[in-house]
Amino acid sequence: MNSIQLLIKEICEEENIKFSLISNDWIIVMEKDDQIHYLIGMRFDLNNYVSAKICNDKYACYSALKYNNIPVCEYHILYKDTSREEVLNTFKEYNSDIVLKANKGCYGDSVFHVKDEEELFSKMELLFKKNYSISMCPFYDIKCEYRVIVLNNDVELIYGKMRAIIVGDGVHTTYELLCEFNKPFFEKIDHSDLDFVLEKGKEYAYSFKHNISKGAKPFKITDKDLYNRLSDLAISATKKLNLNFVSVDIVELYNNELKIIEINSGVITNICDYFPDGEEIAKRIYKRAVLACFEK
Numbered sequence: 001m002n003s004i005q006l007l008i009k010e011i012c013e014e015e016n017i018k019f020s021l022i023s024n025d026w027i028i029v030m031e032k033d034d035q036i037h038y039l040i041g042m043r044f045d046l047n048n049y050v051s052a053k054i055c056n057d058k059y060a061c062y063s064a065l066k067y068n069n070i071p072v073c074e075y076h077i078l079y080k081d082t083s084r085e086e087v088l089n090t091f092k093e094y095n096s097d098i099v100l101k102a103n104k105g106c107y108g109d110s111v112f113h114v115k116d117e118e119e120l121f122s123k124m125e126l127l128f129k130k131n132y133s134i135s136m137c138p139f140y141d142i143k144c145e146y147r148v149i150v151l152n153n154d155v156e157l158i159y160g161k162m163r164a165i166i167v168g169d170g171v172h173t174t175y176e177l178l179c180e181f182n183k184p185f186f187e188k189i190d191h192s193d194l195d196f197v198l199e200k201g202k203e204y205a206y207s208f209k210h211n212i213s214k215g216a217k218p219f220k221i222t223d224k225d226l227y228n229r230l231s232d233l234a235i236s237a238t239k240k241l242n243l244n245f246v247s248v249d250i251v252e253l254y255n256n257e258l259k260i261i262e263i264n265s266g267v268i269t270n271i272c273d274y275f276p277d278g279e280e281i282a283k284r285i286y287k288r289a290v291l292a293c294f295e296k
Contacts, residue, residue, distance in 0.1 A: 001021070001025065004041075004042060004286075005021070005025070005028060007282065007283060007286060008028055008030075008039065008286060008290065010283075011283065011286060011287045011290050012030055012290065014287075015032075015287070015290065015291065016032065017030050017031065017032045017290065017294070018030065018031040018032065026040065027039070027040055028040075030290065030293065030294075032294055033294070035293075035294050037293040037294070041266050042266040042267050042268050043265055043266045044245050044267075044289050044290075044293060045293065046151075046152075046244040046245040046289065046292060046293060047242075047243055047244050047245060047246065047265050048242060051241050051242045051243050051265075052243075052265040054241060055241070055243065055246060055262075055263045055264060055265040056104055056265060057103050057104060058075060058101065058102075058103045058104070058105075058135055058262055059075050059077040059103050059133065059135050060103075061241075061262060061263050062074075062075035062135075063075075064240070064241055065237060065240070065241070065260055068237075068240040068241075070233070070236060070237050070240060070260065071233065071257070071258060071259045071260065072259055072260045072261075073137060073138075073140060073251065073259045073260070073261045074094075074137055074138055075135045075136075075137050076090045076094075076135060076136045076137070077103070077133055077134075077135055078124065078133065078134050078135065078136055079132070079133050080128050080132075087120070087121075087124070087136075088117065090136055091117065091120055091136065094136070094137075094138040094139070095138070096115060096116070096117075097115050097138070097139040098113075098114050098115075098120070098136050098137060098138060098139055099111060099112065099113055099114070099136075099137045099138075099139055100112045100114050100120070100123050100124065100127065100134060100135070100136055100137075101127075101134065101135055101137065102127055102130070102131045102134055102135075103131065103133050103134060103135055104131065106264070106266075107211060107213040107214075108207075108209040108211030108213055108214045110127060110130075110131070111209060113139060113208050140251060140253060140259075141253065141254055142210065142251045142252070142253065143251075143252045143253060143254045143256075144160050144161070144162065144210075144251070144252045145160070145161045145210035145216075145249060145250070145251050145252070145261070146158060146159065146160050146161065146221070146230050146249070146250045146251075146252065147159055147161065147218075147247050147248070147249055147250075148230050148231065148233075148234035148247065148248045148249075148250060149246075149247045149248075149267055149269070149285060150234050150235060150238045150243070150245070150246055150247075150248060151244065151245050151285070151288055151289055151292060152244055152245070152292060153235055153238065153239065155231045155234065155235065156284075156285045156288065157269065157271075157281060157285060158221050158227055158230050158231065159218045159219060159220055159221065159271060160218065160219045160220075160221060161210040161211070161212060161216040161217070161218055162210075162216055162217045162218075162219055163205065163206075163207065163208075163209070163210055163215075163216050164178060164181055164182055164185075164186075164205070164206035164207060164214075164215035164216060164217070165203060165204070165205045165206070166178055166180075166181055166198075166203070166204050166206075167198075167201060167202070167203050167204075168197065168198020168199050168200055168201065168202040168203075168204065169198075169200055170197065170198070170199060170200035171197065172197065173194065173195050173196060173197055174194045174195070174196055174197070174198055174204055175191040175194035175195055177198070177204075178191075178194065178206060178215070181217065182215055182216075182217040184273035184274065185212070185215050185217075186215065210251075212270040213270070217274065218270065218271050218274050218275070219274075220275065226252075229258060230250055230258065233248075233250060233258055233260065234248040234250065234260075237260055237263065238263075241263070243263065243265070244292070245265075245267060245289050245292070246263050246264060246265055246267060247263070247264045247267045247268070248260060248263050248264075249261045249262050249263070249264070267285070267289070269281065269282045269285065
């Protein structure tokens with residue numbers, strides 16, 4: 001069993017819920033008092049099928065949020081037969097500075113920052129090998145990204161995701177400075193191409209992505225006004241899309257504007273290696289989600 005399955009098993013044992021694994025350990029089955037519920041990965045059966053499907057497609061999620069007048073990052077859908085003219089027109093409309101991504105990707109995979117036409121069509125060809133549709137988005141100059149975990153219209157947790165950006169000191173290698181920034185992530189990667197020393201004062205960004213799986217570091221929110229703004233936006237989105245248990249990813253632009261970038265029906269915290277009480281927080285959230293299944 002993986003760490004999440006072990007955690008759910010522990011919660012089930014504490015709550016007198018029968019825990020089983022089926023389908024080659026892909027599906028968790030939870031049973032109590034003549035009720036049965038299922039869990040795949042980190043997707044609970046708390047969300048209805050249609051709402052969960054909307055979340056799992058980035059363009060569909062954008063469309064539903066925009067329809068409900070909820071602030072959201074712009075998306076433009078592309079298919080294999082989308083005309084070259086439409087692709088180029090949209091690319092130019094977005095100032096030839098875009099992000100190209102798979103509509104059903106996760107963990108920041110299959111996401112590319114593109115600034116020239118040749119690379120645009122090259123990345124499109126690559127993405128269409130595994131995807132029926134993809135999205136082109138304008139590149140936003142993001143100040144910070146936040147994750148808001150919502151369960152039944154209550155915010156369970158909000159944390160920020162700080163990109164891996166370092167400043168050279170003329171002494172330490174880029175890899176050493178990145179490890180100083182985020183040791184849990186960078187100590188595990190191949191660093192053969194990071195063993196160079198940056199000039200003093202020179203900035204280096206490991207990735208343009210704010211994913212923790214791409215080196216970003218989570219941090220707790222201390223600004224109460226920001227916390228409330230993030231909460232209000234996330235809850236308004238989950239209510240409009242009829243969602244019960246999700247994580248809402250929100251970006252803050254340099255003008256302090258907040259926009260939703262995506263909603264995830266699979267709730268992953270990624271905080272256990274970073275917060276002293278990370279495991280306790282994760283267990284609390286998942287326990288409430290498990291118990292919510294049996295409150296239906």
